[in-house]
Amino acid sequence: MDGDQTQRPPGPPGREIRKTTCYMCACRCGIDVHIKDGPSGKEVAYIEGNRDHPVNKGVLCAKGAAGIMQHRSAARLRAPLRRVGPRGEGRFEEITWDEALEELATRLDGIRRTDPRKLAFFTGRDQSQSFTGFWAQQFGTPNYAAHGGFCSVNMAAAGIYTMGGAFWEFSSPDWERAELFLLFGTAEDHDSNPIKMGLGRLKARGVPVVAINPIRTGYNAVADRWLGITPGTDGLLVLSLIHCLLKAGKVDLDYLSRWTNAPCLVDENPKSDMPGLLLRGDDGKPLVIDRASRKAMPFDAQGVRPDLSGRIRRAGITHRTVFQILAERYLSDEFAPERIAPQTGLEADQIHRLAADLAHAAFDKSYEVAQTWTDFRGETHKTVTARPVSVHAMRGISAHSNGFQTARAIHLLQILLGAVECPGGMRFKAPYPKPAHAHPRPCATSAADTPLDGPHLGFPTGPEDLLVDADNRPLRLDKAFSWENPLSVHGLMHMVISNAYAGDPYPIDTLFLYMANMAWNSSMNTSGVMGMLADADEDGNYVIPYVVVADAYSSETVAYADLVLPDTTYLERYDCISLLDRPISEPDHAADAIRHPVVQPDRNVRAFQSVLVDLANRLKLPGFTEGDGTPLYADYAEYITLHERRPGVGPLAGWRLGQTHLVDGRGDPNGGQLDHYIRAGGFKQFDVPESARFMRPWNDAWWEFSQRMGFTDAPQPYLFELWSEPLRRFQAAAEGRGEHQPPEHLRAMIRITHDPLPIWYPPLEDGHADPVEYPFYALTQRPAAMYHSWGGQNPWLRQIHGMNPLFLPTHLWLSEGFATGDWARVTSAHGEITVPVARMDALNPNTVWTWNAIAKRRGAWALSPGAPEARQGFLLNHLIHELLPEKGDGLRWSNSDPVTGQAAWFDCRVKVERVPPSGVSHPAIARQTSPVGQGRKVVARRTGDVPAPPPSAREVLRGAMAALKDRIGR
Secondary structure, eight states: OTTOOOOOOOOSTTEEEEEEEOOSSSSOOEEEEEEEEETTEEEEEEEEEOTTOTTTTTOOOHHHHTHHHHHTOTTBOOSOEEEOSOTTTOOEEEOOHHHHHHHHHHHHHHHHHHOGGGEEEEESSOSOHHHHHHHHHHHTOSOEEOGGGGTTHHHHHHHHHHHSOOSGGGEEEOTTTOSEEEEESOOTTSSHHHHHHHHHHHHHHTOOEEEEOSBOOHHHHTSSEEEOOOTTOHHHHHHHHHHHHHHHTOSOHHHHHHHBSTTBBBOOOTTSSSTTSBOBOTTSOBEEEBTTTOOEEETTOTTOOBOTTOEEEETTEEEEBHHHHHHHHHTSGGGSHHHHHHHHTSOHHHHHHHHHHHHIIIIITOEEEEEEEEBTTSOEEEEEEEOOEEEEEOHHHHTSTTHHHHHHHHHHHHHHTTOBSSTTSEEEOTTOOOOGGGSOOOOOOOOTTSOOSSOSOOOOOSGGGOOBOTTOOBSSTTOTTSTTSTTOTTOOGGGHHHHHHHTOSOOOSEEEEESOOTTTTTSSSHHHHHHHHHOBOTTSOBSSOEEEEEESBOOTGGGGOSEEEEOOOTTSSOEEEOTTSSOOOBTTEEEEEEEOOSSOOSSSOOOHHHHHHHHHHHHTOBTTBOTTSOBSOSSHHHHHHHOOSBTTBOSOOSSEEOSSSEESSSOBOOTTHHHHHHHTTSEEEEEOOGGGSSSGGGBHHHHHHHHHHTSOSSOOOOOBOSSOHHHHHHHHHHTTOSSOOOOGGGHHHHHHHTOSSOOOOOOGGGGTSOTTTSOEEEEEEOOTTOSSGGGGGOHHHHTTOSOOOEEEEHHHHHHTTOOTTOEEEEEOSSOEEEEEEEEESSBOTTEEEEESSOOOOTTGGGOOTTOHHHHTOOOGGGGOOSBOOOOSSSOOOBSBOTTTOOBOGGGOEEEEEEEOOOSSOBSOOOOOOOTTOOOOSSOOOOOSSOOOOOOOHHHHHHHHHHHHHHHHHO
């Protein structure tokens, strides 16, 4: 595709098309930006989809088309700002870039030379995290992460620890071959265009789509069958499906024995130093029983045929396989549909039917695909077995305190069916698969004037990898990778401000936020967080001494900054959608992409990534400067082109320098690389060889391709981990085993939640907030037309979602006598809100919900103070606290998944009471001053070469009178 773009008729004179990558959500679709000559130079006329792009193939959603209004937004910041009033009011003075950067660099230099930990640098929906993380690492602060900790870390961690890849950016359903599609907890804002196109292909083939979600909107509304599950019980449903499949014998035994650790022997000797780990041979490899020789052998030995029912007896103890322990657990009647149906809000017959559908699709519709490939044991196969069941899941699963184990349960279900990395199933996207043990370990050793000892984020394999000191105190501000949440592989951004305010585990000096609206919709306890940012001590000094905000728009958080660095829009800068970070790959090809400036800014703004390069040069950070302080990169474009993470491996994989010609994958930096990407439409594809497209974790051809592209430096085949040894190591530590021990008050929680096999436990708030007093779960869901708070100030998108009612289930609506136009008081154990309500029939009866991020604080985003978003829009965040209610033990537990630290947004329990209608939702936060003023009441644009409108009657009359006067004058 690249370099061979579809030819389109040229536009009118003065019109051109520039191809780049959309930033209106995380899909990263290709777009054609139509440029025309305007009064002050080149300007954007309109945006449409790039028909040659591998992600969207020309399809563009409302958000993408509305990018022109994002680019022209009245809320755009226009110059660097310094605060002149109290924090939170939004009063600033404009300053020069030299003033802003000198002030910030001076402060950061002092921090770096004394204690780099005192800088907390956290980014929101930043799509260049390999770069921002590298900057923070070279600065030397351990306090860096992005938004994943309150978004999807449960999904990412569960998938990578279980099978080396997860949903969405790491894998894709096989849309062309699936015969059954399950959709768990997915709203329509994520991966929207690919999923829409995929659903269209399934529908065209008549493939059944089953949606499992408390709310029936968007994708769930077009499903053939909707299971309106009670929030937080998805894992229980999945374990019941596993029970049914095991009981019916509908699992892929050959797949399990060859490609997973199901046949590996577990150490069941209670007197072992660490029982519950896999038995290993002298070479350290897990042992299996070979079916032919009946001997214990390494799992990867040539010719071995692992036996799922194998046993070995040592010192009077019989050691069984993972599969035997797994089957014993899930065949228990506690997982029978009749037992679990009431908790899930479903009928037992619905669960039995879904299990039967899974078995039918996976086994009755199975077939062989002719494809020769060689596995890691040296055996050559002529075919690949199709198990045509595909699954997708997202935040509805992730945003619960039991979400990690729920996601693991879903992956266990897929693996039992043999439906991962096969035709019709879940297929990985490059650079994945990559198991947890192949990732780096997290690092936090910080010293003055010294880079961090390694990457901030990684995958612990046991207690020895935790980031705690000798007294178990966390080394990171957000307490990631501590005993409170050991596998917090994305960090805990939602805890940063409250921990900084409390000085726990230590005080900081500077909070540096990029594109993160932490004073509004991206924080739990929104009112409390605003108070923390604005609070001063008894001497009048702010508790959080210095706050820097970098953003393109005047958000709620900008008002709390001491220094504001104005970013460009995505049409005015370079960005790198890298294979080192979050690429745009699909199963059959790897791909990366760029954004580039299709127009120049008309304001005094700079691309944030280039600002970081400037700061790095001023601070003479290693990795950005030579030993004598000479800069390596002038700006971010040069960084993209010249930086090498490892020799021959840089941010972009296309058009690198080989010895005699341009190469893809590994190669030297190419100064003209960005020009190649621009000429090719902003992206580059790298086809995966046909022999490497399936069974990748065990496929020699895949590992050869992976090395050639620079994803890995050596082959690293591995087994899917149904039994998780990292989890078992933490669980064993909580039992008192091993050198590293958790604090006493965390032992019971770790023992329960870090089970090596997937488990289900009720959402943690159920044990802290009385379910009788607070009978409903309150959920937020991002709408298809909004990605985050950015979209809520877009004139086109506001016409779709201008306000957000709280949707109530039918029985509540009727029993409380609600009518159209009514309002309700919604109360949680933490707070209350008063909001407009609406009835919804396709809703789980235990659930109320609303759209997220519609509400705006008055004065933010250049909106009118009377805008419906500011008067009747509301956030459920006011009902959610970062800590759970105290329940008699003197402790305030984190409102997070205890394994990963994922923010448990969807555990919130509430009660709902009818109240008299109100014109303004409660709480009504005080208005902030807008540093950019207020946008026009009517936004009108004229696009294209439209002829001038005909003159009005008054204009015709005036013209006639003028002509008459002219004749009389002559």
